[in-house]
Every structure is written in C-alpha cells, then in structure tokens.
Amino acid sequence: MDDQQHDQQTSAALGLSDDELADHPTVFAADALAGQVVVVSGGAGGIGRAIAWLFARLGAHVVVVGRNADKLDALVDRLGHRGVKASAHVADIKDADAVNAMFDALWTAHGRVDHLVNSAGGQFPQAAIDFSIKGWNAVINTNLNGTWYMMQAAAQRWRDRKHQGSIVNVVVVTTHGLYGIAHTIAARSGVIGLSRALAVEWAPLNIRINCIAPGAIETEGWNVYSEAARAAYPRSNPMMRPGTPWDIAEAAVYLAAPSGKFITGETLTVDGGGQHWGETWTTGKPDYFKGGD
Ligand SMILES: CCCCC/C=C/C(=O)SCCNC(=O)CCNC(=O)[C@H](O)C(C)(C)COP(=O)(O)OP(=O)(O)OC[C@H]1O[C@@H](n2cnc3c(N)ncnc32)[C@H](O)[C@@H]1OP(=O)(O)O
Numbered sequence: 001m002d003d004q005q006h007d008q009q010t011s012a013a014l015g016l017s018d019d020e021l022a023d024h025p026t027v028f029a030a031d032a033l034a035g036q037v038v039v040v041s042g043g044a045g046g047i048g049r050a051i052a053w054l055f056a057r058l059g060a061h062v063v064v065v066g067r068n069a070d071k072l073d074a075l076v077d078r079l080g081h082r083g084v085k086a087s088a089h090v091a092d093i094k095d096a097d098a099v100n101a102m103f104d105a106l107w108t109a110h111g112r113v114d115h116l117v118n119s120a121g122g123q124f125p126q127a128a129i130d131f132s133i134k135g136w137n138a139v140i141n142t143n144l145n146g147t148w149y150m151m152q153a154a155a156q157r158w159r160d161r162k163h164q165g166s167i168v169n170v171v172v173v174t175t176h177g178l179y180g181i182a183h184t185i186a187a188r189s190g191v192i193g194l195s196r197a198l199a200v201e202w203a204p205l206n207i208r209i210n211c212i213a214p215g216a217i218e219t220e221g222w223n224v225y226s227e228a229a230r231a232a233y234p235r236s237n238p239m240m241r242p243g244t245p246w247d248i249a250e251a252a253v254y255l256a257a258p259s260g261k262f263i264t265g266e267t268l269t270v271d272g273g274g275q276h277w278g279e280t281w282t283t284g285k286p287d288y289f290k291g292g293d
C-alpha cells in the first residue's frame, strides 16, 4: 500500500502501525547508519516511532525516550522482534536533572551518542485569549525548555569528548498564523531561533542543528483535536491529504546522516505545500473567516 492509498483508507487507528513501519520502503541504504547511536525523544509517539524504526532499520542503535515506560517497552519489544537494535529510557524532558542523568547513562552504556532527534512535544488547541498560566507554561516548558535541556545535555558531552554530533528538532510551521495553538508557535519559534544561533555557536564543536517543520501528519497525537477539526486537515495543503510519519522520518535521516553534512541552522518544511496554500483550524473555522462560504 502506498502513502496515498493509506491516507485514503478509513481507519480507526491514526498514523502508521509498527508492522507498516517495519516494512515501509525507504530511499536510504540499509547500512547508512551502522554502528551509530541515536536518541529519539517522543520515540513512542506517532512521528518519533517512525523515526525510531527508520534509524534502527538503517543500522543505528535507537534509544527511545518518553514518560510512559509501557509504551516505550512495547515498542522496543517490537523493534527487537524485527532484529534491529533499540532500548528505552524513561525521562520527562522538562526535568533537566533527569535529562542530564540520562545522557550520562547512555554514554556509559554505549560509549557514544551520534544523533539527537527531539520529537517529544505537543500542545492543546485553545483560543490564546483563554490560555491559563498553567496551560501556557506546560506548552512552553515542554516544547522550548525541554527541547533546550536535551540539546544542551547532548552538546556538553559531545564537547567534552570531542565527538561530532547532529541534532534534529521537530517543530511546527511557524510562518503563518496556525489558528488555536499560539502557545506552541511561540515555543517552536524559540526553538527555531535557538537552532539558528546554536548552528553558529556550536559549529566549532562539529555539532549541526536543524529543524523539521511538519504540516498535518496523521498520528495518534491528533486525538487532542476534535473529529471535526481533524476531518478538515486534508485541506491544509494543496495535495489535499495529510502526510505520514514516514515523510518526517526520511527528512530526519536526510538531515542527520552524511547527506546533511553541509546543512546546519536550517528548518526543513515538510507540509505538502501547506505554506503556499491551505487552511488549518485546530479549533474549527470561526464564522468571521467563513465570509461568503
Ligand atoms: C494540521 C496541523 C495541526 C497543528 C500542528 C500540530 C500538530 C501536532 O502537534 S499533533 C500532536 C502532538 N501531540 C500532542 O499535542 C499531544 C497532546 N498534548 C499534550 O499532551 C499536552 O498539550 C502537553 C504536551 C502540553 C502536555 O504537557 P503536560 O506537562 O503533560 O501537561 P498536562 O496535560 O498536565 O496539562 C497541563 C495544563 O495545561 C492545560 N491544558 C492541557 N490540556 C488542555 C486542554 N485540552 N484545554 C485547555 N487546557 C489544557 C491545563 O491548564 C493543564 O493543567 P490542569 O488543568 O491542571 O490539567
């Protein structure tokens, strides 16, 4: 089944299953990342899991990180059954001490870490004018502060060991007013700006930092949006369909692997052209914007 057929099928499950990810065709060579170690935060989520499968299928040992041990262990089990290398580490990226302890443990266990992919994140749809302080802080702490703790912890160990590294941050498209998720636009704009600054500051350390801005990618993370909002997401781009987590996984490998060796400080938008045409209403389309509809 190709991606288009998958998108057209009606299925209760959102996104790609582990069986689909295990067999999905890829443009990359099977041993492209042999011997490398990659840390994937949000690794048991919809996009992170696809990233984990692809890096592992290309020969890397993948460490999947998240807060839910059961989800992580189940994924590692499925990866192991397909004969690829993976392990789980439970950590909340908002907890800087836990993040630092995790990187120490990973270096002790593996003797190396080569790539960090930050896919942990998310938000809830709400009109900005009604954000509570707690809700605002939850989104900023997860997406900006948590991502920073991960980046800094990885980079400090690369610097101390004179080891090269690459970071890929999964953000959102921030260049147009994505309606109903202003808190995450603020946080992700911070990550994009930070990544540009760090691309310069950490170039002498041989560390590259890039971002991927996905458009509508069907995953279980979509459950935070209403069914009506989700049903309209195909209209978010001129291809009139959502992307799949595999689209983001291949972009992540492209940026992290030697194919991306001359790319740093960049944000790669993977949105089916949604920047150029499309509408995304995470809280439904307000009457004001319906005009003559
Ligand atoms: C077509 C393109 C679509 C738009 C582009 C983006 C798409 C995506 O990103 S897809 C999905 C990604 N995944 C998620 O978003 C996962 C679901 N989201 C979350 O889990 C949370 O929003 C989170 C990441 C911020 C969770 O952080 P956490 O620290 O675990 O926070 P809590 O769940 O404990 O909530 C803290 C606080 O936040 C407020 N809040 C949470 N949910 C809502 C909500 N639905 N509506 C209003 N406010 C919410 C609230 O103040 C919470 O505190 P309490 O009230 O005490 O629970």
Ligand SMILES: NC(=O)C1=CN([C@@H]2O[C@H](COP(=O)(O)OP(=O)(O)OC[C@H]3O[C@@H](n4cnc5c(N)ncnc54)[C@H](OP(=O)(O)O)[C@@H]3O)[C@@H](O)[C@H]2O)C=CC1
Residues within 6 Å of the ligand: 041, 042, 043, 044, 045, 046, 047, 048, 065, 066, 067, 068, 071, 091, 092, 093, 094, 119, 120, 121, 122, 123, 142, 146, 170, 171, 172, 173, 213, 214, 215, 216, 217, 218, 219, 220, 221, 222
């Ligand atoms: N799907 C889409 O259409 C789009 C997604 N994105 C972004 O891409 C990234 C991945 O999205 P997607 O896979 O769809 O979402 P999911 O909700 O499926 O996955 C997000 C993962 O992040 C983990 N996570 C959340 N908070 C924390 C935390 N504090 N510490 C550790 N792990 C955490 C969750 O695991 P657990 O709860 O077990 O800790 C979960 O597995 C997110 O940043 C998302 O906002 C951007 C644009 C579009």
